[in-house]
Amino acid sequence: MVDLSEYGGRVAVVTGAASGMGLCLSRKICAAGGSAVMCDVNGEALNGAAAEINAKGAGHAYPCVSDVRRFADAEKAAALALEKMGRIDLLVTCAGGYEPRMCNSVMPFYEQPIEVIDWGLDVNLKGAVYFARACMPAMVKAGKGVICCLGSVTGFEGDGNGAMYGTAKSGLFNFVKGLAQAGAKHGVRAFCVTPGPVMTRPSMAGMKTLLGHAAETEELVDFILFLSSDACRCITGSNHVMDCGRLSMQPQ
Numbered sequence: 001m002v003d004l005s006e007y008g009g010r011v012a013v014v015t016g017a018a019s020g021m022g023l024c025l026s027r028k029i030c031a032a033g034g035s036a037v038m039c040d041v042n043g044e045a046l047n048g049a050a051a052e053i054n055a056k057g058a059g060h061a062y063p064c065v066s067d068v069r070r071f072a073d074a075e076k077a078a079a080l081a082l083e084k085m086g087r088i089d090l091l092v093t094c095a096g097g098y099e100p101r102m103c104n105s106v107m108p109f110y111e112q113p114i115e116v117i118d119w120g121l122d123v124n125l126k127g128a129v130y131f132a133r134a135c136m137p138a139m140v141k142a143g144k145g146v147i148c149c150l151g152s153v154t155g156f157e158g159d160g161n162g163a164m165y166g167t168a169k170s171g172l173f174n175f176v177k178g179l180a181q182a183g184a185k186h187g188v189r190a191f192c193v194t195p196g197p198v199m200t201r202p203s204m205a206g207m208k209t210l211l212g213h214a215a216e217t218e219e220l221v222d223f224i225l226f227l228s229s230d231a232c233r234c235i236t237g238s239n240h241v242m243d244c245g246r247l248s249m250q251p252q
């Protein structure tokens with residue numbers, strides 16, 4: 001269990017915050033006394049999640065219905081954080097998904113409708129780029145900040161049906177290096193956290209790993225919070241895999 005005391009009073013912008021890791025992360029930051037601008041395209045789930053967090057007291061959650069494919073929505077989220085709290089300490093880009101599943105379109109890349117291909121690239125890659133572009137100026141101005149992008153082992157493995165998912169995730173491995181280079185002299189760190197299977201959905205238990213199990217959602221989120229904390233002030237530009245040994249398995 002990671003020490004969350006330093007998150008009291010911290011301000012986070014979290015995408016994909018209505019479910020899974022983004023929701024767990026928002027809950028933990030607010031429970032520690034921090035604030036979270038929770039961004040998600042699913043307004044109903046988002047508003048319900050934020051209300052549930054706020055009913056508990058401690059820190060505050062600000063729901064911000066947003067589509068990460070729209071830069072104007074990223075700017076809206078950053079503006080909300082600055083209006084309510086005056087700064088952004090942490091950005092975590094969790095919004096994403098495997099396009100064959102998210103668009104209900106299971107077929108090889110060469111048959112995928114162009115809308116599915118666009119979804120895979122735009123949500124998984126451009127969404128993180130847009131939010132970093134919108135939130136980073138406030139961090140640079142303050143002389144500190146942390147940006148964490150969620151990768152995936154598919155960014156190493158590739159996928160014949162969800163080719164954009166893997167392409168976008170490997171793009172993020174490089175994107176955080178660019179962010180790290182741009183941010184270093186302004187005290188801004190950036191890195192990728194790259195999961196194997198995580199139990200945000202029961203079906204993830206079926207994905208093969210060396211250890212024979214998937215990670216719990218909270219384990220991934222605690223890893224993100226540790227890497228984002230002051231204890232990790234030497235970490236930037238890097239990619240941190242937590243995959244239960246998935247990438248170390250012998251090829252079948």
Ligand SMILES: NC(=O)c1ccc[n+]([C@@H]2O[C@H](COP(=O)([O-])OP(=O)(O)OC[C@H]3O[C@@H](n4cnc5c(N)ncnc54)[C@H](O)[C@@H]3O)[C@@H](O)[C@H]2O)c1
Nearest residue numbers: 016018019020021040041067068094095096152197198200
């Ligand atoms: N769960 C896993 O096993 C796993 C493994 C590797 C990588 N990841 C990555 O980790 C991240 C979080 O995964 P999760 O399982 O917690 O996800 P999740 O599916 O539980 O949540 C994703 C959230 O993103 C939101 N979203 C989708 N499209 C959006 C858009 N256009 N704009 C704003 N929000 C949008 C969804 O509404 C949803 O609330 C994702 O980027 C995923 O690719 C997950």
